[in-house]
Amino acid sequence: xxxxxxxxxxxxxxxxxxxxxxxxxxxxxxxxxxxxxxxxxxxxxxxxxxxxxxxxxxxxxxxxxxxxxxxxxxxxxxxxxxxxxxxxxxxxxxxxxxxxxxxxxxxxxxxxxxxxxxxxxxxxxxxxxxxxxxxxxxxxxxxxxxxxxxxxxxxxxxxxxxxxxxxxxxxxxxxxxxxxxxxxxxxxxxxxxxxxxxxxxxxxxxxxxxxxxxxxxxxxxxxxxxxxxxxxxxxxxxxxxxxxxxxxxxxxxxxxxxxxxxxxxxxxxxxxxxxxxxxxxx
Amino acid sequence: xxxxxxxxxxxxxxxxxxxxxxxxxxxxxxxxxxxxxxxxxxxxxxxxxxxxxxxxxxxxxxxxxxxxxxxxxxxxxxxxxxxxxxxxxxxxxxxxxxxxxxxxxxxxxxxxxxxxxxxxxxxxxxxxxxxxxxxxxxxxxxxxxxxxxxxxxxxxxxxxxxxxxxxxxxxxxxxxxxxxxxxxxxxxxxxxxxxxxxxxxxxxxxxxxxxxxxxxxxxxxxxxxxxxxxxxxxxxxxxxxxxxxxxxxxxxxxxxxxxxxxxxxxxxxxxxxxxxxxxxxxxxxxxxxxxxxxxxxxxxxxxxxxxxxxx
Numbered sequence: 001x002x003x004x005x006x007x008x009x010x011x012x013x014x015x016x017x018x019x020x021x022x023x024x025x026x027x028x029x030x031x032x033x034x035x036x037x038x039x040x041x042x043x044x045x046x047x048x049x050x051x052x053x054x055x056x057x058x059x060x061x062x063x064x065x066x067x068x069x070x071x072x073x074x075x076x077x078x079x080x081x082x083x084x085x086x087x088x089x090x091x092x093x094x095x096x097x098x099x100x101x102x103x104x105x106x107x108x109x110x111x112x113x114x115x116x117x118x119x120x121x122x123x124x125x126x127x128x129x130x131x132x133x134x135x136x137x138x139x140x141x142x143x144x145x146x147x148x149x150x151x152x153x154x155x156x157x158x159x160x161x162x163x164x165x166x167x168x169x170x171x172x173x174x175x176x177x178x179x180x181x182x183x184x185x186x187x188x189x190x191x192x193x194x195x196x197x198x199x200x201x202x203x204x205x206x207x208x209x210x211x212x213x214x215x216x217x218x219x220x221x222x223x224x225x226x227x228x229x230x231x232x233x234x235x236x237x238x239x240x241x242x243x244x245x246x247x248x249x250x251x252x253x254x255x256x257x258x259x260x261x262x263x264x265x266x267x268x269x270x271x272x273x274x275x276x277x278x279x280x281x282x
Numbered sequence: 283x284x285x286x287x288x289x290x291x292x293x294x295x296x297x298x299x300x301x302x303x304x305x306x307x308x309x310x311x312x313x314x315x316x317x318x319x320x321x322x323x324x325x326x327x328x329x330x331x332x333x334x335x336x337x338x339x340x341x342x343x344x345x346x347x348x349x350x351x352x353x354x355x356x357x358x359x360x361x362x363x364x365x366x367x368x369x370x371x372x373x374x375x376x377x378x379x380x381x382x383x384x385x386x387x388x389x390x391x392x393x394x395x396x397x398x399x400x401x402x403x404x405x406x407x408x409x410x411x412x413x414x415x416x417x418x419x420x421x422x423x424x425x426x427x428x429x430x431x432x433x434x435x436x437x438x439x440x441x442x443x444x445x446x447x448x449x450x451x452x453x454x455x456x457x458x459x460x461x462x463x464x465x466x467x468x469x470x471x472x473x474x475x476x477x478x479x480x481x482x483x484x485x486x487x488x489x490x491x492x493x494x495x496x497x498x499x500x501x502x503x504x505x506x507x508x509x510x511x512x513x514x515x516x517x518x519x520x521x522x523x524x525x526x527x528x529x530x531x532x533x534x535x536x537x538x539x540x541x542x543x544x545x546x547x548x549x550x551x552x553x554x555x556x557x558x559x560x561x562x563x564x565x566x567x568x569x570x571x572x573x574x575x576x577x578x579x580x581x582x583x584x585x586x587x588x589x590x591x592x593x
Contacts, residue, residue, distance in 0.1 A: 011394070011397070012391065012394070015391035015392055016392075019377070019380075019388050022380065022384070026379030108373065108375070109373045109374045109375035110375045110376070111343070112338065112369075112371045112374075113369060113374060113389070113436075114392070115341060115342060116367060116446075117364065117392040118363075118392075118393065281345060282338070282343045282344065
């Protein structure tokens with residue numbers, strides 16, 4: 001039994017994930033992430049405690065015709081706000097909070113000891129990566145789950161589509177974390193990791209305006225270049241649009257294309273990070 | 283896989299390239315070394331000799347540009363080759379957010395120790411290194427000596443067959459040094475191979491049975507310490523000599539060391555001492571004394587690194 005455990009990669013993976021969680025706990029940025037989620041939850045509790053129908057709805061500025069319609073509109077507006085907050089600000093904050101977790105492990109004196117262990121190099125980085133995704137996933141489950149339960153208890157509207165925000169926000173974070181990991185491995189700079197990742201989000205949002213740009217661009221080659229770049233980068237804007245349309249209007253849009261193209265980008269970048277890490281001297 | 287050597291390197295080399303000019307900087311050159319199982323081995327060399335790079339090559343933290351390194355007959359680039367190895371790096375940076383218990387648990391998990399065994403071994407090792415009451419305290423509160431002892435506990439926790447220590451007593455006060463030496467002394471007769479990379483000659487001489495000296499990335503001397511220091515030498519003392527004479531002496535293989543009386547010129551053999559005396563006398567130099575002496579490891583080290591020759 002013991003000898004089997006000695007060769008089991010599960011124990012190593014769990015140790016690496018646990019170490020990442022402990023380091024994240026020691027960083028105030030992660031407490032900030034959970035603190036902000038808690039603040040949002042408390043605001044929702046407060047809003048709903050005032051007066052659901054008369055108070056909360058008027059706070060949200062919803063035009064009223066019937067009470068049932070008002071509650072539905074309030075719930076949908078809440079879902080919309082939380083989903084987008086989590087998708088944009090939650091992702092940015094999570095990237096900011098995660099950016100130091102790769103460079104910290106590459107510090108001289110720390111990496112040499114890690115590399116002396118009987119662990120394949122890619123496992124060291126993958127353990128960090130998964131630990132990071134796990135922490136952010138917990139935060140997303142905490143925020144979305146709590147808001148969903150609070151709204152459900154108050155309004156008796158249990159709309160499961162809202163819960164799609166959890167995997168969607170976590171997915172885009174996981175893709176962008178591949179970029180953070182890659183830059184972290186190459187440059188050992190947390191600041192550069194954040195800068196490149198935020199720049200990628202902005203570029204992705206600009207490239208997503210391709211309907212407009214196809215008309216605006218004059219030459220065919222520039223349109224082809226735009227299209228090519230659009231397909232390469234993760235679909236930050238498209239996934240947000242699809243998520244909002246699905247959650248609020250229950251429209252059945254194409255999830256798969258932005259999903260697999262973004263996933264392919266993430267896998268490619270993460271593989272690059274693992275390859276470079278395996279070849280580097282420390 | 284079994285091997286009679288805990289460490290075996292064949293023509294091992296590592297060359298770095300400067301970033302912009304691409305200039306070659308050899309850190310380790312064609313270094314072939316064998317460390318038998320169960321011995322205490324010291325790796326010596328001046329600063330920048332390539333000792334730490336050599337250790338990193340053994341542990342695959344640095345990839346070789348030529349040659350191979352094996353641990354117990356297994357290529358050190360394979361993760362499994364490092365399973366029987368305990369390592370204490372120089373200038374280590376243990377995660378300060380961990381407690382002593384947490385740190386030992388984490389690194390022993392990476393070494394492949396099962397959870398129930400870790401639970402038993404962590405307090406045992408803290409007791410061994412005298413940190414029993416510090417297990418629940420965060421590492422950032424530890425002193426340098428305590429960190430070094432904790433690092434040693436980390437290296438020993440999975441009962442390694444090969445212990446690689448990079449400057450284990452560097453920056454530690456005399457009491458801490460003594461404590462570390464006592465812990466290492468307990469390994470005598472256990473079959474554990476101890477490989478110490480150090481510039482503290484006295485410690486290596488007192489603790490190790492074998493030593494190798496590297497200089498400018500090359501192995502210049504290797505053998506049993508008792509054999510290396512056994513050869514008798516001769517010490518010529520002079521008050522002063524012109525620079526040209528000193529150059530001639532060095533060319534002839536002399537090791538010139540400043541001393542309180544003036545200069546000491548060390549010769550390995552009787553013939554050599556006579557040759558040096560001729561050079562000094564022909565230049566009008568005044569010999570104050572001539573005495574036979576056995577070599578200390580320091581003498582051997584200085585001779586080896588200044589002349590690249592064995593004692």
